Structures are given as structure tokens and as C-alpha cells.
Amino acid sequence: MKRYEAIAELIAADIRSGQLPPGTRLPSIRKVMAQHRVSPATAFQAYYRLEERGLVRARERSGYYVAGLGAASQPEPAHVAQPMLSSTVDVSELVFSVLGAVKDRDILPLGSAFPSPRLFPLPRLARSLTATARFIDPQDTVASLPPGNPALRQQIALRYLGQGLSVPSEQIIITNGALEALNLCLAAVAKPGDLVAIESPGFYAASQALERLGMRALEIPVHPKEGLDLETLAAALETHPVKACWFMTSFQNPMGVSMPEARKRELVALLARHEIPLIEDDVYGELYFGQHPPLPAKAFDKQGLVMHCSSFSKTLAPGYRIGWVAPGRYAREIERLKLMTTLSASVPAQVAIADYLHKGGYDKHLRKLRHALEGQLLQLGEALVQHFPADIRVSRPSGGYFLWVEFPAGFDTLRLHALAAEAGIGIAPGPIFSASHQYRHCLRLNYGSPWSPAFAEGMAKLGQLAKQLL
């Protein structure tokens, strides 16, 4: 890392931690020069870099200021520590209408579950596809049957190793995206009628899977700062026959919050005491804004109870549909379920991603992607301060591309969703993130697209609509 980049990174960390809150004036160039013993050019480059990443703004004649959410006016969302038992789960109708909007090019994708595909190195991936397609040995088709293409599994094992986890390639099963991995895990460890702990608010695919498989949901609240509410979970496990847990431990969808490492360790210990398997959804784990990747709960798993699911869909190759699971003690069952339901993941996609990873450049792309997302978060945050009612609460994601907005009680985001749709703006209303239809006063915004005048206009319009509804 170059000197100016290192300085920019130090300042970025202070911005992230809140030590330099939004609106603060940065130290003068002179101070930076003295503090870090660098030339004026280097100090300027550090600030240019921060400006380029969207973290600071230059104001004419008065220096650089921290961009951002305006933490003072917008507190974090509230927390209610109470589990919710829902006997039947039925959120699909709403989810499908929100998902449907994504296909409409004329809808501003603030409600989308995906980052903009423009952030991905599609041409370089295409080169890998091209380079490998011609040489696919007919036998590769058979060799890529579950558990999956050996070269790809090796590359994934290497990435685990880089994070400090030892997950040998033989313990990795390739799937059609993380979604299939998660669904296979659930089918492997729970039966119709079983009780499964999920997050609230949480990823709707979990409630949908329970609905589809006739299982029951126990919703554990997610704390806006600490992630999953461990105390509520611990109490619930004493009184409820929970068969499995399905949690997103880093950059949780929809709140964007991560469990601190110590809490992840506690979670794993708690579940080990009860011998309850954890389906760990970690698809956003690589999208951290800091300097170091957060460890997944899997890192603390000694018993093989954690099934770690991830994919390349949110970080590299959205349409390739390549994900994986490191399923611990459930490997055999999951490999068989995969064979029985969809046989294998697409071979050209597996081979191309293996080639791309082998050739290198993934880490460089990820760094660029993380910087882009962090800058976009600040842009969206500023638009919130500028256009939205003053009494909203907003989550503080440290990774991923989702922001959670809480309006005062009684506000109806389903009505806002309908009005916004008419104005060509997609949003994800709160109730789709709850098996028991809570969070009607909340919504999720997606900052996974490069900022543009269309987003600025859309946020202004959305804020105006929200004020009308207040």
C-alpha cells in the first residue's frame, strides 16, 4: 500500500468508527504533513483519495469535511428484545411483488436485493469463460458433479485459508448460488413441523423456505449494533424445541449490522451446548469496509455444527449462480440432497470462476468494490438527511449494501411502497423481512448502485412522499 493510501485508510477508519462524525472538518493539509511526516503532495493525495471514495467533501476555501449520514439527527433503530413465535409463515406475495419490480428497467432499484452488475468485472470473467470453454474436457462434466469442480473448491479453500480458517477443499460443496446451499442445509437438518430460529428483521428467503417446507419460525430480534440478540436466543432455547438456526452473522440483511467476533464465538458455544446446527448465511462477508474481513461463526466451530454458506453472486459473478457450503458434519446428507434436486451447478460457470480466481485479481477487484460501496452508502446517507423526515432512525452498516430506515411508529411503508412504485421508485418495505409481518414502519434501501442524478432525484421524491404520509 502506498503512503498516501495508508494515511487515507487511517482517516477512513476514524470516519467509520464515528471518531470523525459526519460534518466534521478534517485537519488541515499542514497538520497531516506534520503528523505523518509527508510531503504536501502526499497529504493532498490522501485527501483526494478520500474524496474520490466519497468519504469526504471539499468545500471551497474552507477545507475538507466528512461526508455521511448525519448521525446527530438520525439515531440508530430501536431494539425490542422479544422472540416471536409464528405458527404459519406467509410473506411470499409481498416478496414476489418487490422482486418482480427488479426486472423493470424503469424502476429505480432502491428496493433491489442485488448490487448493480456494473460494479463487477464482467469482461474479465468473460475472458476466463472464453479461455476455459474451449478446453472443457468432456469428462469435466462428470468431474464437476457434486461435490463440484475440484479446481474451484481448491480456490475457495485457499480463500478460507487467507481469512485464517482451515476448511479443506474436500469439505466444500458447490451449489447453484448460496440460496440453494441454504435451502439444502435446512432440508438436511429439519423436517416439516420443526421449529427453526430465524432473524427478525431477516432475509425473506428464510421465512419462505420455512413456509415451503411446512416448518415453524421462531423469530429472534436483531440488535442494531450487536446483531442477533444472543440473550433472547439463549432464553428461547431453554423453552422451545428449536431444531436449527438460520442466521446472517455479518452485514445482516436487511439491517447491515454484524455480530462482533466475541458474540459469534458465544453463539457457537451456545448452540454447541444445545447440539443445534447453525446455517450461517455469509454472502456479504467479503464486502467489509474496514481493513480486515470479519471472521464468520464457522471460525469458532469445533463440532462441525456450523454450515457456512456463501457465493460469488454478490462479489463477482451475479448471473453465474455459483455458491457453496462448508457443511461440517452434514456434508454427506447435503451432497446427496444436491444430487437429488438439481444434480450439479453449471460446469462452464464453475470452470470459469476457478480460472478467474487462479489468475488473480479478485482481491484487487474486491478492494475497489468495497470502496465503491462505502462511498455510495455516504451518498445515500446524505440524501436521507437532506430529503427525509427528521425523526427517522437509520442503521450504520459497516459492510454490504443495505441500509435500514425506521420511521416513527404508525408510519406505513406498504403505502409508501405503493406510492413510490407509481413514481418509478422501488423500495423494500419492512414487513417482507418478518414472518409475523412486523416492521410496517421500516424499509430497506439498497446503495449497491453507483450514485447518479437519477438516484438523487429518486431520493428527493421518496423523501417528499414519506413526508406526505407522516
Added chain:
Amino acid sequence: MKRYEAIAELIAADIRSGQLPPGTRLPSIRKVMAQHRVSPATAFQAYYRLEERGLVRARERSGYYVAGLGAASQPEPAHVAQPMLSSTVDVSELVFSVLGAVKDRDILPLGSAFPSPRLFPLPRLARSLTATARFIDPQDTVASLPPGNPALRQQIALRYLGQGLSVPSEQIIITNGALEALNLCLAAVAKPGDLVAIESPGFYAASQALERLGMRALEIPVHPKEGLDLETLAAALETHPVKACWFMTSFQNPMGVSMPEARKRELVALLARHEIPLIEDDVYGELYFGQHPPLPAKAFDKQGLVMHCSSFSKTLAPGYRIGWVAPGRYAREIERLKLMTTLSASVPAQVAIADYLHKGGYDKHLRKLRHALEGQLLQLGEALVQHFPADIRVSRPSGGYFLWVEFPAGFDTLRLHALAAEAGIGIAPGPIFSASHQYRHCLRLNYGSPWSPAFAEGMAKLGQLAKQLL
């Protein structure tokens, strides 16, 4: 079609129908010249073509003879018209051991479920992959979400049209191979505990799916000449609460038999009277040996009760994992299940196959493939006559790449399977094709690989082992 090809096709049809049984001497060249009013060169070319396709053999100084199964010595399999009710289904262990052998390059793939990938135009497909990968619009990722890539669905609709079926592209949903399509159909129309009619012997994926979803199987026998035993099905529907049927109507796996069109029409009418949905597995439909494709049951469906499932895995692109379903009235439910379980099929694979189909050449490839398979069937049949016990019965497939061999009662193909595996030969023993573990005296052979000395030796060895076990 050229004159000599037309003459060859006429003779091939007579061989197929049994009018020219195996071992028969073909008419002399002089007779062919007179009958068809052609030159000696054309008559010779017709016979060369038949020889090239493996349908006839030249014997020195005595002319051309029909190759083939030796129908006289090997009657067709026996038929027992009785439904079998099995409350629990459990065939998986056995299936996985047979499937596992496929990944071993040193095992002769007579037990494989796949045709040899060497029969497919992989280089031409790779060119389509290469040509399209560079131009995948980021938006394509979203546009290819279920129901799937619009250009691909249009190409599939065109192929239906070519077969005389009107299935608009809006009624087609792209899946991860036909296996996912079949599983989604089943989940859409039946619940845990429900009774589902499947074939006996039948494709093990059906019993596995019932096992996985906690459903019960009603096994309807398959007649070696007529396919599914309609009379037994009709009687069973009067007394059993069947919720859905899952049948392979053309070139059935494992017998290779097809239902005549009139029987398919009857089947659809029968199910319409009972309002029972049919999951029609038609993955081998394009692999017919005659001049015209067999119509699927879907062609006679007026009520939208037939869910027609197929794929490109057996005909073009084995590893791409692209299949589809034309689900009639169940479209909405299946599209949603797809979104909830695996989201979407791999986009580069969808786009590449659409491009390949658009550029043309698929029909030419299919003709070549059909000729290759028919020739390989005769090779395998001759090896059976030469090396196997004389009292076996053998099915007469008119398409696909599976042959069903029935030994005398009491013969144990599970033991043969174990001995063959030791000798490096894979076979598919009968019990994996039955939820109630019948057919222990039967086995399925795969003639989907180009004939080679290894296959000749393997069949000789297999016959020797079988004789030892008799």
C-alpha cells in the same frame, strides 16, 4: 435428403419395425436397383450408409445382413400388471453407489445415466459461449431471472412449434436441468403424505423425490411394448387418492419403451377425468430413431394439467444444466418455487444455448446423434447375443440410450453389480428403479458411448460373470 439416404431410411425403418429381423440377408444390389429405379452406385451408397450407421453388416461374398439384437433368441421382458403400494420409499443408498461409479474414469460406463459427452458439439457450443459472454449486458443477469432468458425461451417455443405443439414462450420456465423442473413440479402439486403414481421400473429420481418430500409411491407397471400400463393405472385411480403422476412417456428410463400416441392421448383423457396433474419427463424425446419425433402427452392436453419437462442435458450440453418446464396451469406456483429455491439458472449457459439454437445446426447435430445411438444399440445388442446367457429377455428401445435386460427369476443383479465393479465395469442393477426394490433379476445397460474395444471386452467379461452367477 438424397436419393440413397431416402432408400437407406426406408430399409432402416423395416429393420426397426422388425420386418427385417436381425440376421436377415438384405435384398441384392440388383433388386434395390430395380425396385427403386436407381443406379448401382446409388444402391451401393444406400447400403454403405446403413453399414456406416451400424444397422447392417457386409459378409464377404454373401452380401449384407441385418445387424442387431437377435430377436429370435431374446424375447422381450415379461409384464406383470399389478400396482405396488409402498408406504416408505428408500432406494437412495444404492442409487448413490451407482452414481458414484460414474465419476471414476476407470469404470466402463455401462451403468451410467448419461450419454458420452463425446457425442456432443462441445467446441461449437464453446464458440457460442465465447461469442455471447463478452456481450452479456449487466442487465441480462436480471432479465434472465425466472421465468428465464427471453431469447432462450423463444428458441424452445420454436422447437415445440416444429414438433406441432403450440407452447408460447411465456409459458416456458427455465430450470437447472430437467431434474430441477421435475422436482419443482412435484413440490407444486403434492404435499408430504400424498400419494403419487410413478412408473415401475422407473427413473430413480422420482422415488428419491418422494422419499425426500415424505410422499408415498404408487408404482404403476410399465409394459415392455406399450409403455405405462394404462389399464392398471385406471383401476388404481378408482381406489387410491392419487394426487399426481410422474411418468416418462417416450423412451422410458430404464426400459427404453415409448407409449404409442393413442395411449398418450388416453392417458391425458384419463387424468383429465380425475383432474390429476401429470409431470411428464420427456428428456429423451429428441433421441428417436425413426423419421418423426414422438408427440408428448402434452400435445393432447386441453386443461393445462400436463407439466412438460425437458432439457438440453441429454442432447446438446450435458454440463450446462439448462432445462425447462412448460407447466400449464401451474406456471405461477412453479416460477415462485424456482425463485425461492435456486433463484435462476446460470446466465452465461442460458445465453450461450440461445445463441447456438439461433445460429442453427442443432437439428443436424441431433440427426447425427440419433444415428450414432441407433448404431451403438445394435453393437451392444450383438454383444449381448454373443456373450450373455441365452435365456435373457431384452427390451427393444426405439430411441434414447438405455437397454433393459431381464435374467431368469432368482438371478441377482446386485451380486453381478458387485462382481462387475471389481472388474471395472459399471452396471445399473434393477432394484434402483423401484421404490419397492423389485427387479433384482434385471439390469439397465447404457449404449450412449461410441463402441470401442473396451466395450467389447467389458461386455464379454460381464457375460462371463453373469453365466457364473446363473
